[in-house]
Amino acid sequence: MLADVIAGLGRGAQGGGREVAEVTRFVGATARALGAYPATARGLWLRNIRNQVLFTAVQALPFLTILASLLGVTVVLEAQAAGLLEGFSEAIGKVFAVVVVRELGPLVTSIIVIGRSGTAIAAELATSNVLGETDAMEANGVDPLQYFVLPRVVGVALSVALLSLWFNFLCVVGGAAAASFFSGITGEEFLRSLRLAMTLRDLVITLLKGAVFGAGIAVLCSYWGLFGGRRPTDIPQSVTRGVVRSLLFTFVVTAAFALVLYG
């Protein structure tokens, strides 16, 4: 019984290690494909990146705006309930700088992008694979990494970085409005408190985290879309695997950033 459990754990670890190695090879091949990008395809490459930014960033703005504003209000109400807003203090600024700007902004943005665009990427590529579209493209001299994967990686990385900034901005606006409405702290005081707690480094880290999260989401969802199997029943499984791996990646990288920067 115990031996079975240990054997099962061993098999799981072996499978996980193999998957990490395969994804690492996939990342390497994708990076090499960037170096060999055909000069004739530059115009289309820029168009594909623009389309990806449109789907991932621009079309997500209304949803993200509502969520970010509500989160800002929620954080202020929680802070008030904890007694952090009695009289002016630096506490509210610190709460926003640490909880929202450094951590929640990129993290929540990534979760939204995984739900909207990660699923779309994995489903689209898995369907193309099942229908023989990727085979046909490949047979006609198109490298799937150059056509299907690279524009998505660049487009989603750019989108998550910019959306994270937008998310933080709206969270702060929502928080400032809630603070002045519920606790009598003026918007000016709220922003002064935030300025004291934040540095330019926080914004740079937000952008960097967003770019890393975005690239990881696109790589993992593309990988599972392209290599998740060739039967129609493999499509939903590819989507699930892409989403679960992307979530895991996002949380692991969040912890790694915290360890390196603040540990």
Added chain:
Amino acid sequence: MNDVAVSLDAVLPPVAYADWSRPLDLAVPAGGLGLVEATAQRAADIVRLVAGVHAPRAGVVRVLGEVPPVGDRRGVQAFRRRLGVALLPGGLTSNLSLRMNVIVPLVYGGLADAGEAARRADAALAACEVAHVGALRPADVSLDLRQRAALARAVAREPELLLLEEPFGSIDQDDVPALLETCRRAAGTVLVVTHTEDHVLRRHAGWHVEWENEQVQEFTGAFRVR
């Protein structure tokens, strides 16, 4: 010029199955139009082995004087620049218009810049009588038009070897001779692989071979087969 465009020497398919258990030898002469008739699985395997999409389990495939490269992505791309391929089930990318389905492989294969690719795509779509629906996506047109677009995509590459799998299954038989002529003009060698007995194709092919139950039932022309 090499007098053999494609050779399969003692080749076994990637996955074993009853219909193809013995090693296959086949030499396809360069130039002209040849027809291979076989069961659907064997036809699909032959065309994918020649295109380098699959590697054989045993034996050697040579295409235009080289073994289709595996693994080396640049080598694969360089090899496939020499081919035009239309595979079943058409394989048109569903989120691109028919016209973009022709343009994308030209620019991503490094065969033409955007302007030249557009010119070649328009000419190929017109030759395959599908230019009038070039702006539509595959799901918005009939199977007949999709098959013509897949043919246009292969023809636009002006390849040394045009490799077609069941290319006219949904197309009116009266239109086949004109499309075959378009293929012949575009490519040095045309190899059509089909799993149905097609008398129009046989009439226009320089040679043909028919397999059934692992036996050559009928062949014509100057090529080697076992």
